[in-house]
Amino acid sequence: MDTTQRTDQQRSADRRRRELLEAADRVVLRDGPQASMNAIAAEAGITKPILYRHFGDKSGLYAALAKRHTDALLASLRAALDAPADRRERVESTLDTYLAAIEARPQVYRFLMHPTEGSQSADQGFDVGKHSMPLLRTMGEELATVIEERLDLGPGSQQLARVWGHGIVGMMHAAGDWWLGERPCSRAELVRSLADLLWGRLAAAGDKMGGPGF
Amino acid sequence: MDTTQRTDQQRSADRRRRELLEAADRVVLRDGPQASMNAIAAEAGITKPILYRHFGDKSGLYAALAKRHTDALLASLRAALDAPADRRERVESTLDTYLAAIEARPQVYRFLMHPTEGSQSADQGFDVGKHSMPLLRTMGEELATVIEERLDLGPGSQQLARVWGHGIVGMMHAAGDWWLGERPCSRAELVRSLADLLWGRLAAAGDKMGGPGF
DNA sequence: CGTGCGTGTTACTAGCGGTAACCCTAGTTT
DNA sequence: AAACTAGGGTTACCGCTAGTAACACGCACG
Numbered sequence: 113m114d115t116t117q118r119t120d121q122q123r124s125a126d127r128r129r130r131e132l133l134e135a136a137d138r139v140v141l142r143d144g145p146q147a148s149m150n151a152i153a154a155e156a157g158i159t160k161p162i163l164y165r166h167f168g169d170k171s172g173l174y175a176a177l178a179k180r181h182t183d184a185l186l187a188s189l190r191a192a193l194d195a196p197a198d199r200r201e202r203v204e205s206t207l208d209t210y211l212a213a214i215e216a217r218p219q220v221y222r223f224l225m226h227p228t229e230g231s232q233s234a235d236q237g238f239d240v241g242k243h244s245m246p247l248l249r250t251m252g253e254e255l256a257t258v259i260e261e262r263l264d265l266g267p268g269s270q271q272l273a274r275v276w277g278h279g280i281v282g283m284m285h286a287a288g289d290w291w292l293g294e295r296p297c298s299r300a301e302l303v304r305s306l307a308d309l310l311w312g313r314l315a316a317a318g319d320k321m322g323g324p325g326f
Numbered sequence: 327m328d329t330t331q332r333t334d335q336q337r338s339a340d341r342r343r344r345e346l347l348e349a350a351d352r353v354v355l356r357d358g359p360q361a362s363m364n365a366i367a368a369e370a371g372i373t374k375p376i377l378y379r380h381f382g383d384k385s386g387l388y389a390a391l392a393k394r395h396t397d398a399l400l401a402s403l404r405a406a407l408d409a410p411a412d413r414r415e416r417v418e419s420t421l422d423t424y425l426a427a428i429e430a431r432p433q434v435y436r437f438l439m440h441p442t443e444g445s446q447s448a449d450q451g452f453d454v455g456k457h458s459m460p461l462l463r464t465m466g467e468e469l470a471t472v473i474e475e476r477l478d479l480g481p482g483s484q485q486l487a488r489v490w491g492h493g494i495v496g497m498m499h500a501a502g503d504w505w506l507g508e509r510p511c512s513r514a515e516l517v518r519s520l521a522d523l524l525w526g527r528l529a530a531a532g533d534k535m536g537g538p539g540f
Numbered sequence: 541c542g543t544g545c546g547t548g549t550t551a552c553t554a555g556c557g558g559t560a561a562c563c564c565t566a567g568t569t570t
Numbered sequence: 571a572a573a574c575t576a577g578g579g580t581t582a583c584c585g586c587t588a589g590t591a592a593c594a595c596g597c598a599c600g
Contacts, residue, residue: 128578148555148556148557149556149557149558150555150556150557158578158579158580159579159580159581160558160559161558161559161560161580161581162578162579162580164557164558165578165579169558170557170558200529248500249504252500252504259528261534262533262534263528263531263533263534264531264532264533264534265527265531271510271511271515271519272519272522274510275501275505275511275516275520275523276519276523276528278500278501278503278504278505279497279498279501279519279520280497280523280528281500282496282497282498282499282500282501282503283493283494283497284493284496285500286462286492286493286495286496286497286499286500287489287493287496289496290463290492291489296485296488297485297489301485305485305486305489305490305493306489306493309489309490309493309494309524310523310526310528310529311528311529312526312527312528312529312530313479314473314490314494314524314525315414315524315525315526316526317477317478318477318478319476319477319478320475320476320477320478362586362587363588363589364586364587364588372548372549373548373550374588374589374590375548375549375550375589375590375591376547376548376549378588378589378590379547379548383588383589384588
């Protein structure tokens with residue numbers, strides 16, 4: 113019961129935990145986001161209860177599993193945001209980084225973005241989306257922070273930056289989701305089109321007919 | 327088996343169908359998107375199998391139920407897009423229409439946006455998001471059509487319009503989801519901030535420090 | 541009369557997340 | 571050495587879900 117023994121146990125537990133997460137990763141990569149706890153346990157060569165002993169809950173395992181990919185993706189995005197280039201180039205690089213990530217591992221992407229939400233809570237009231245899609249929320253807040261740090265937006269800049277952060281991330285996400293399903297153009301074209309949108313081409317475009325246009 | 331009888335049956339079936347949909351509506355409004363078929367059947371005063379006879383599948387009922395709200399919302403959005411006003415005003419009106427709708431019925435909104443996706447298909451390959459969130463897809467395509475009809479975007483306008491349609495809808499959706507959860511500002515402020523983003527204020531903003539900024 | 545046909549039910553399957561109870565081995569205590 | 575305890579692991583279960591097969595009533599048609 114002394115400290116050294118406890119460390120040993122801790123190490124062993126951490127090793128097992130990592131093994132389980134890798135197994136879960138494999139299953140998710142194979143079966144998509146509806147991977148079952150049974151399947152994950154089988155892949156890890158063990159049975160369900162010890163999975164529950166480690167992660168407590170399915171959302172616990174989801175959170176631990178998501179944290180890995182989320183951290184990696186967020187690091188890449190941060191790097192793209194901090195690259196030494198002008199603003200437009202950074203935005204394009206960030207968009208491309210995200211799109212490349214979801215293109216490389218669509219199954220993981222689905223797991224991160226469309227969690228099963230297996231909850232039995234009453235969900236009364238207006239807590240819509242409170243615990244859904246943590247990655248999107250995190251990316252939105254992250255981007256908001258960067259925007260607020262770097263841009264001079266005048267009064268109310270913090271709130272504006274948060275709105276923009278979530279809005280831009282949502283734009284990226286939705287466009288990426290659609291693009292991944294239909295593949296109507298190359299990644300570079302998509303990046304360019306989205307950057308053009310953010311650069312105000314919507315407001316600058318001329319009307320097609322005589323009327324006031326969209 | 328003549329025509330009149332068939333019409334009678336058709337009418338009766340349609341009536342039942344409408345009743346079932348209304349019951350489902352009530353349950354979804356009460357229990358949120360994880361409303362079970364059992365609960366819906368109970369609310370309608372009948373049992374599961376006849377629910378399945380009418381809609382075949384849970385996603386079938388989901389589709390039918392979604393179509394109602396989707397149609398209503400899309401009609402409102404179309405009206406906002408077609409209002410006699412300048413482009414900026416139309417965009418703001420469209421955003422406000424959407425946000426007012428999700429604000430009024432968050433449970434329905436969750437049901438539409440976060441379907442349970444209870445499928446056992448293999449999901450191999452890259453069909454990510456093919457059958458998820460039909461409302462977002464529809465709104466994206468709708469907006470793309472309007473953009474392509476009204477705006478003069480030069481070469482590649484169709485593709486550009488589609489990207490923008492899905493991107494803008496995604497922006498609206500993500501910002502609305504976040505806003506509904508945290509309520510950091512009024513609806514009008516949110517609308518204004520998003521319209522500002524679309525109007526190129528991101529590109530036009532000055533840097534805060536000496537560096538190249540975001 | 542009986543033969544379909546539509547409408548509804550009960551009772552079931554298969555699989556999910558999650559858990560209680562047990563089991564077995566290794567090390568410690570007396 | 572004998573007993574006792576602490577984890578790691580398993581079987582067998584609960585309650586729930588979506589979805590279905592099989593059976594039962596009512597009502598028109600020959």
